[in-house]
Amino acid sequence: MKWKKLGKLFNPSEYELFKEYIGYAQSPQVLVFDTFVRIYFSIRKQSENEKFVSYIKYIDVSKDFKEIINMSKHEVIKLGELGCFDEHGIFPINILRHNNKIYAYTSGWARRVSVSVETGIGLAISKDNGYTFQKEGNGPILTSSLNEPYLVVDGFVKVFNNIFHMWYIYGTDWKKTSKLEEPERTYKIGHAISEDGVDWKKDGKQIIQDKINLECQALPSVIKIDNRYHMFFAYRSTFGFRNNTENAYRIGYAYSDDLINWIRDDDNVGIDVSNEGWDAEMISYPHVFKCDENIYMLYNGNSFGKNGFGIAKLEKI
């Protein structure tokens, strides 16, 4: 693979409209229209005790990705009610257009006491072309289970051969390096299938082999090109990933011909951190999509997308 970086596309801090937020435009994901592309992302507000809440916003951009033609001023989707899985934020949101319906698979965050957070994946439907989404129930459609005890999140859904496929991540460990440290989490990529996009059956196993020690794998994004399925995802070390660029997020790659067996092939990912600039320390949260006849990747750079997201174009498979 060879990706050509087209540069940073959007930084919310540059806009008066987003001044009540503290930045971040994380995990950009698209809904493609005939004449423009709507890019959803998660933006943060600071709440009490220096904690964060993530909200969903979008921008509409021209199909050459050179012009922002609209930005959402309204509430795209409500956060959860008291005690619900998505009470303290939605991050990320994955949009699926299928049979004239627009689905959103939301990653909900709710704060815990002994560890920082628990998550789950919810479903919402849009009846106004993605302007707003209404939740299907107050609870998640995918959550913890016997061997995936916590942190089910980052759902990405595609329909292939009339089956809904979801790639997502699940927690395998909360670890502390010392008594004083906050616990850090480890998570892996899993897969589930569904006939209706609502009721899911998990494979119940890690589908992408680890490359580094104590590897966290996040945000799988899958695209079919010709007869092969390609997955891009983010990975990092469980510890020291915030301040040490060596341990920070990079983009990984795997491919499959049957949607069951995946071969990890990071040598072929074709994108890495830049030598300098907004994506020099980390690259993360890849979202791969087709627009007209081209394939693009949206992604975040340094500081987990605090200063926005950029885009790259696939030049060679």
Next chain:
Amino acid sequence: MYKWKKLGKIFDPTLVNDREWLNEFAQAPSIIEFNKYIRVYFSCRPKPDHNGQYVSYSSYVDLDKNNFFNIVHIANKPILKLGELGTFDEFGTYPVSVIKDNDNYIVYYGGWTRCESVPFNVAIGRAVSKDSGKTFKKVGSGPILSYSKDEPFILSGPKIRKFNGVYYLFYIAGRQWLLANGKPEPVYKIRVATSNDGLNWNKHNKDLIEDILGDNEAQASPDVIFSNGKYHMFFCYRQATDFRENKNRSYRIGYAYSKDLLNWTRDDKKVGIDVSENGWDSEMLAYPHLFKINKKIYMFYLGNQVGKYGFGVAELDGELK
């Protein structure tokens, strides 16, 4: 109306002095029958921590089958360990329901975690015993029944049964957290899931028991027993708020019956048991568990302060029909 004869309080955990984890509470009693005794599982708590917060354990006491007031043995330790960091049952295993299935003893239990905006959340776990129900080992570190689209939080109060080769898990599911003077209080309703293997469950996604106190009725402990061609459910219910100090809003025992385990008719007029004028069960009655021993039907239940000082027993005069 059924006629219950209250026989009195059986077990008071505050009288047990040599088990740190069994300081107070003996909640949600349920039994397994052995040859000479019945094993009564219950949930208990050590002293609260410096923030006044409790963890809960589950354990058991063996009672003479012919005289429940004769305590044969008190367990030396909890039947289940608390969960690891970040798991659903890190802060409590309460309540429990044990089934003897062929030669296996299997427990379903509510696992408690602590949350920031609300005090807790609960999901249902499963563990298996290889020592006749003395200790249980979890089959995984996650829950076997957890939150879903229409059951967003608090899956608790499991009662496991097997009828006609099918497993039934009666449980409660949270509907809403209400704020009462700034304090979150949950509303939950009785639900059912079915399974062929006890591991993979099919939720039926409907409330089984009609409210009589309105939308804010909290329902708990759906205990089901088969008798005379019908399924009988005894459960407890209360107002979701102001139930701790106000005895009129606190737990009472309700009753429903069913032919098919899925469709239930509530008929509290028949329940035949209520709070006493005074004494240990004068403010509330909660967490009923029914069983048949020596051809008689008994109910274990909790009294005031939801079992802080233990559980008692009532004997049915006649039959359930």
